[in-house]
Structure formats: C-alpha cells, structure tokens
Amino acid sequence: MPLSEVYIGEQYRDSGWFGVFMTLLVAAFVLVNIRRARGGKDLYIRRIAGLNAIDEAIGRATEMGKPVLMVPGLSDTINAIAVQAVNIFAYVSRIAARFANPILLCCYNAAVYTYAQETIRDVYQSEGVADRYDPDSVRFVSDRQFAFAAGVSGLILREQTAATFFLGEFYAESLIFAETANSIGAIQVASSTETTQTPFFIAACDYVLIGDEFYAASAYLTRQPVLVGSLVGQDWSKLMIILMIVFGTILNTFEIQGKTTSERTKGVWSQIPERNKKQSDTFMSQLFKPQLEKVKVERPIDPNYVPEGEAAK
Amino acid sequence: MIPLLQAQAPATSFWSEAFNSSELWTKLIITLIVGLVVMVGLLYAPIRARKPIVAFFTFISGAYWVLLYLWPKPIDRQPGEMPLNTVETVSFWLADSNNVVVSFTQILTGFLLGLGIFSLLKIHLTKISKGHKDAFFSIVLLASMGLMIWFGYADWFDRLGERGAMLDNRDNWGFTQYGRDFLFEGLLQQMDAAMFSVIAFYILSAAYRAFRVRSVEATILLSAALLVLLSLMGAVSFVWDENVKAIANGNPFILNFQLTEVAQWIRNTFQTSSIRGIQFGVGLGALAMGLRLWLSLEKPGSGS
Numbered sequence: 001m002p003l004s005e006v007y008i009g010e011q012y013r014d015s016g017w018f019g020v021f022m023t024l025l026v027a028a029f030v031l032v033n034i035r036r037a038r039g040g041k042d043l044y045i046r047r048i049a050g051l052n053a054i055d056e057a058i059g060r061a062t063e064m065g066k067p068v069l070m071v072p073g074l075s076d077t078i079n080a081i082a083v084q085a086v087n088i089f090a091y092v093s094r095i096a097a098r099f100a101n102p103i104l105l106c107c108y109n110a111a112v113y114t115y116a117q118e119t120i121r122d123v124y125q126s127e128g129v130a131d132r133y134d135p136d137s138v139r140f141v142s143d144r145q146f147a148f149a150a151g152v153s154g155l156i157l158r159e160q161t162a163a164t165f166f167l168g169e170f171y172a173e174s175l176i177f178a179e180t181a182n183s184i185g186a187i188q189v190a191s192s193t194e195t196t197q198t199p200f201f202i203a204a205c206d207y208v209l210i211g212d213e214f215y216a217a218s219a220y221l222t223r224q225p226v227l228v229g230s231l232v233g234q235d236w237s238k239l240m241i242i243l244m245i246v247f248g249t250i251l252n253t254f255e256i257q258g259k260t261t262s263e264r265t266k267g268v269w270s271q272i273p274e275r276n277k278k279q280s281d282t283f284m285s286q287l288f289k290p291q292l293e294k295v296k297v298e299r300p301i302d303p304n305y306v307p308e309g310e311a312a313k
Numbered sequence: 314m315i316p317l318l319q320a321q322a323p324a325t326s327f328w329s330e331a332f333n334s335s336e337l338w339t340k341l342i343i344t345l346i347v348g349l350v351v352m353v354g355l356l357y358a359p360i361r362a363r364k365p366i367v368a369f370f371t372f373i374s375g376a377y378w379v380l381l382y383l384w385p386k387p388i389d390r391q392p393g394e395m396p397l398n399t400v401e402t403v404s405f406w407l408a409d410s411n412n413v414v415v416s417f418t419q420i421l422t423g424f425l426l427g428l429g430i431f432s433l434l435k436i437h438l439t440k441i442s443k444g445h446k447d448a449f450f451s452i453v454l455l456a457s458m459g460l461m462i463w464f465g466y467a468d469w470f471d472r473l474g475e476r477g478a479m480l481d482n483r484d485n486w487g488f489t490q491y492g493r494d495f496l497f498e499g500l501l502q503q504m505d506a507a508m509f510s511v512i513a514f515y516i517l518s519a520a521y522r523a524f525r526v527r528s529v530e531a532t533i534l535l536s537a538a539l540l541v542l543l544s545l546m547g548a549v550s551f552v553w554d555e556n557v558k559a560i561a562n563g564n565p566f567i568l569n570f571q572l573t574e575v576a577q578w579i580r581n582t583f584q585t586s587s588i589r590g591i592q593f594g595v596g597l598g599a600l601a602m603g604l605r606l607w608l609s610l611e612k613p614g615s616g617s
Contacts, residue, residue: 009385009404020383023600030601034610077422080602083611110429111422136436140429144501146508158447172512179515193595195588200516203523211591215598226610234597241593297389297397305393 014267014290025240030233037229045231050189050207051220054088054165057187058095061162067102068092069161071152071177072116073168073192074108074145081193081214082112085168086119088217092165093120097127104155105138108148113140149173153180166190166205167214170197178204248284255282267293368609375607377414381407433458461501464493537579544576 011020037043061068070092072085089105096103105120107113117138124133141151153176156164164181166174170192181188182204190201191209201208209217212234219227260281263272279285330337358366387396387404396402437451445451467489472480479485486494524535543549553572561567568574605611 009400010388011382011386013388023382026597026600027604030604034605077418080599080606083606084598084602087611107429110425110427113429113432114425136432136439139436140432143426143429144505146505147501150504150508154450172509175512175515175519176508179519182519193599195591195595198591200519203519204515212594212598214595215602226605230601230605230610234594234601237597238593295388297387299391299394299397301393302395307392 010292013292015287016290016292018287018290026233026237029236029240030230033233033236034226034229037225037232043228043232045216045220045223045228048209048213048216048220050191050209050213051217053187053189053207054092054221055095057163057165057189058092058099058101060187061096062099062101064162066162067104067159068096068163068165069152069156069159069181069186070103070105070165071168072105072107072112073166073170074148074173075112075169076109078109078111078115081169082109083115084215084218086112086116088167088221089116089165090119090123091218091221093123094127097124097129097132100129100132102134103137104159104161106141106148106152106155107139108141108143108145110140110143113138145171145173149176152177156180156186157184160184161186163187164189166192166201167209167217169193170201172197175200175204181205252279252282252284264291267291364609371609372607375603377407377410379607381411430458457496460492461496464489464496468493537583540572541576541579544572 010016033043058068070089072082072089075082093103093105095101103120105116107116117135120138121130121133121135124130141155142148155161156177157180161181161184164177164186166177166188167190170177170190171194174190174192174194174197178188178190178201188205189207189209190205191214192198192201193214195211198208198210215234216231218224219231256277256279258277259274260277261271261274262269263281264270264286280289330340355363355366384404384407385400387401387408390405390408396405434455437455440451441448441455471477471487471489476485480490520538524531524538526532526535543553550572557567557571561570569578602611
C-alpha cells in the first residue's frame with residue numbers, strides 16, 4: 001500500500017471518510033441556519049401537541065394546589081440529553097414560579113443535580129421571586145436505577161403530584177414512573193431518547209414527545225433564533241438523509257439485478273465465479289461499511305519502553 | 314491512589330511518571346495549585362468576564378473530543394512505537410491523553426457525588442428533626458446509607474491488605490465481609506430485582522389501556538401487536554403455519570401468510586424503519602445540541 005494511503009488516518013481509510021464528511025455537513029447546516037435565524041429570517045416550526053400541553057399541565061397543578069414533578073432521565077453524566085431536559089424544566093419552573101406552584105425535580109446523577117439546581121435557582125431569581133425557591137425542590141435521589149425508581153414513585157404517591165414531566169434518557173424504570181403517576185391521575189408529558197422506552201410512555205402518558213421533538217422543545221417554547229435556526233438545520237439534515245435513502249433504494253434495486261465476478265473481503269478484491277449480486281456487493285452497502293485491509297506500518301521503538309509483562313517483574 | 318493508577322497512560326503522556334515518584338507528585342502538586350488559582354480567579358472574576366472564561370474552557374474541553382474524532386488516527390500502532398511524523402505525534406498524544414481526560418470526568422463526578430449526598434442528608438435530617446410523619450423512612454434511608462458506606466469501605470480495606478487474596482474464599486470471611494454481603498447481595502440486589510419484577514404488572518395495566526379499540530389507529534396497533542404476540546407463542550404459530558402450508562400447497566404467495574412471516578414483515582418493514590427514523594432525529598438533535606453547547610451558543614436554562 002502506498003505511504004500516502006497509510007498516513008491518511010485509520011478512520012478515513014476506504015469509505016470511512018464518508019461518516020466524518022456527513023457529520024461536518026450536518027454541523028455546517030446547523031451553523032448556517034443559526035446565522036440565517038440571527039439575521040432575522042422568519043423560520044417556521046410546526047405545532048407540537050406535547051409542548052402545548054405543558055401550560056395546561058402546570059395550570060391544572062396550580063388549580064389543585066399540588067406540585068409538579070420533573071425527572072431529567074437517567075443520564076450517567078451531564079450530556080446533551082440531560083442539558084436539554086433541564087432546559088425544558090427551566091421553562092416549566094418559570095411558569096410554576098409565576099403561579100407560586102411547588103415543584104419537585106428528582107435527579108439520578110449528582111452532576112445533573114448540581115446543574116439543575118443552579119438553573120432552577122436562576123429561573124426563580126430572574127422571575128423576581130427568589131424567596132419562593134425551595135432548595136430542596138431540586139433533589140438528588142439515588143444513582144442506582146431501581147432505588148431511584150422506588151424513590152421517585154414513592155414521592156409521586158406521597159406528594160400526589162398533579163403533573164409529571166419525564167424527559168430525557170429513560171430505561172426499564174420508565175413504565176414504573178408513568179404507571180405510578182397514572183394511578184393517581186396526574187397529567188403526564190414524557191419523552192425518552194431510548195426508542196425502546198417510547199412505546200411504554202405512549203401507552204401510559206397523556207402526551208409524548210417522540211424522537212427529535214424532545215430537542216425541538218426549547219426552540220418551540222422560546223423561539224430563540226439560535227434554537228430555531230438549529231432546528232431548521234436539523235430539518236435540512238433530515239431532508240438530506242431522506243434523499244439519500246431514496247437514491248440508495250433506487251440504486252440498490254437496479255444493482256441487485258446484476259451479476260458479479262469479483263468480491264471484496266476485508267478490503268481485498270478477489271475474482272470469483274460469476275454469481276448474482278448480494279446486498280453487500282452494492283455501492284451503498286460498501287459506502288456505509290468501510291472494509292479496512294490489514295496494514296503493517298514500521299515505526300521506531302521507544303528506547304525507554306518497557307513491555308507491560310516485564311514492568312510487573 | 315486508584316484513580317491515579319488508572320490514569321497512568323503510555324510513555325508519551327504528560328502523566329506517565331512512575332507510581333509514587335517525586336516527578337509525579339511534583340506534577341500533581343503543581344496541577345493542584347494551578348487548579349486552585351483558576352478556581353479563586355473565577356470566584357473573583359468580574360461577572361461580565363465569567364461567561365467568556367466559561368466559554369473558553371468549554372471550547373478547549375470540547376475541542377479535544379472533536380480533534381480526537383477528526384484528526385487522522387494512527388494505523389497499526391503497537392505498544393512502545395514512536396510516531397513517524399508530526400501528524401502521528403499529535404494523534405499519539407491525543408490517544409494517550411484519553412485515559413487522563415476521562416479520569417478528569419470521573420474526579421469531577423466524585424466531587425459532585427459529595428454534593429448529592431449533602432442534598433440527601435439535608436432533606437432527610439430536616440425531616441427527622443422536624444418529626445415529619447415519614448421520618449421513619451428517612452431514618453431507615455440514612456442508616457442504610459451509613460451502614461453500606463461503612464461495610465463497603467471496611468471490606469475494601471481488608472481486601473487491599475495481605476488477607477485480600479484469602480477473602481476470595483468464603484471460609485475466611487469475617488464480620489465485615491458477611492455484613493457487606495448481607496447488605497449488598499442479600500438486600501440491595503434483591504430489592505432491585507423486586508422493583509424490576511414490578512414492571513411486568515405495569516406492562517399488563519398499560520397494555521390493557523393502550524390496546525383498547527377506540528379509534529382506527531388503536532385498532533391497527535392492537536391487530537399488529539396481537540399478531541406479533543401470537544407469533545411468539547410456539548403452539549399457536551406452529552398450528553397456524555402448518556395450516557397455511559397445507560392450504561398453500563407450495564404456492565409461494567400464500568406461504569407469506571404464515572404467522573412467523575407476517576410478524577417478521579411487521580417487524581422489518583414497520584417497526585425497524587420507524588425506530589431508525591426516530592433514531593436519526595434523536596442523533597441529529599444530540600449533534601446540534603452538542604455543537605451549540607461546545608460553541609457556547611446555548612446558554613443554561615435556555616428553555617425558559
């Protein structure tokens with residue numbers, strides 16, 4: 001293999017560059033649209049029923065004089081999902097603060113807990129009702145999945161919450177939360193980034209944000225140019241993916257009819273007796289599945305290097 | 314000491330000094346001092362300057378991961394090898410620093426866990442001191458937490474010593490090991506399993522509500538679910554499929570109506586494509602969110 005090909009980097013070999021290219025393209029779409037939105041361009045967002053229900057849920061809780069419960073999922077650390085969940089809860093808390101409605105925000109992760117506490121405190125301060133903020137309303141429950149599930153379920157039953165928001169990363173405990181809240185008649189808005197849990201929420205909750213509706217929430221609720229632009233960038237990316245699927249389907253349909261006399265295994269082409277083309281022979285399959293040929297690169301050895309086994313002796 | 318041991322990276326890393334060596338301690342102390350200076354600096358920084366400082370550190374931290382993803386990764390790298398050129402020097406450094414960067418996250422999480430425990434103590438001690446009606450549960454929680462911490466650490470220290478290897482054999486266990494085993498394996502694990510089992514009952518009640526024939530959509534959902542459920546029942550699918558085979562008499566079109574085929578078609582055609590569609594949306598959303606956070610375009614609590 002020529003030296004120039006060896007040094008392009010492991011991830012760019014064969015069609016590996018394609019994934020990186022697509023990622024950069026999506027990033028470019030998002031940034032371009034943020035710029036457009038900041039420039040005053042009016043960008044449209046469709047109606048999302050689950051988000052319209054937030055005000056209704058808080059209003060109901062206020063009428064009943066019962067708390068609103070929020071759970072930002074079971075993220076192991078502060079990630080994009082947890083931050084987005086807390087962002088939505090900031091909106092919920094703002095409305096609750098205006099109506100002097102008690103809130104409860106239960107955290108699974110200590111890092112998310114500190115972030116949520118700061119954010120919610122800021123919300124109360126910016127609303128000018130810092131005295132209404134109860135530091136114990138944002139609480140760390142447990143970082144063990146079912147201990148957390150038991151803790152939150154107990155809280156729902158004891159406090160008889162009128163509205164519950166489960167937004168973020170949920171796993172097996174999703175149905176425990178949703179059914180417990182359902183059993184006391186709480187109005188529920190939920191969303192899980194885990195597709196396996198979405199059906200459980202759909203079965204048990206009043207409103208469910210599916211897939212990227214969860215990420216669209218902040219843009220929908222606040223109409224901030226940065227968020228709206230970013231959302232339109234995501235839509236452009238989705239359009240690109242749809243076009244690629246259509247193009248790939250048509251191409252595969254024609255390609256799969258033909259025959260082939262060559263096959264590539266682990267990046268190496270070899271001649272084979274003529275046979276019908278398989279899916280792995282098609283252009284799209286090979287584009288999305290880089291086949292990396294084993295390459296040997298000779299490098300100098302560090303004179304100070306001690307192999308692991310010898311170091312232990 | 315354990316996190317530092319784990320943080321030791323291969324030869325090219327800044328932290329790769331011998332364990333407990335003066336060089337490593339010097340670097341650690343210097344880093345601690347720099348950290349304290351940065352922290353004090355941040356505390357006394359003018360409020361207007363805080364945002365750019367936070368944005369700068371966010372960008373630098375995020376840039377590491379972006380670079381790790383985009384920078385050409387070394388091909389066929391073996392232990393002890395030295396980089397061939399500048400590109401490889403950077404890629405070796407990025408790869409070797411990974412353990413250290415990940416350790417930063419773990420150390421931060423360790424500190425933050427302290428805040429989490431403080432929150433728990435504050436809430437439950439207040440409940441106990443005020444004689445709240447649920448104070449008994451708070452006492453149980455705090456006692457369980459204290460006992461678990463004590464037994465956990467006592468057992469860990471025992472295993473660090475010379476007796477550590479002997480403790481793999483249950484016959485050599487003492488009070489500490491039995492205590493830890495009772496609390497962790499005997500109580501906590503079993504209670505976890507019990508909570509997990511409860512889901513089965515919740516699935517039943519949720520399914521009952523979801524699968525009622527209320528609208529066209531609910532009826533389609535019910536029919537599809539019923540077919541998939543029946544296909545998973547061995548006896549039902551066997552009888553159905555055998556009957557279809559007998560009717561089909563080799564006709565490939567009619568063979569498509571075997572229960573297992575229909576269920577597979579539902580899964581492959583509708584379920585998989587729907588899930589992938591949702592996953593595309595979630596992935597794009599996470600990428601856009603990550604980009605906004607990295608470039609500090611997103612401010613905390615921007616949902617409000």
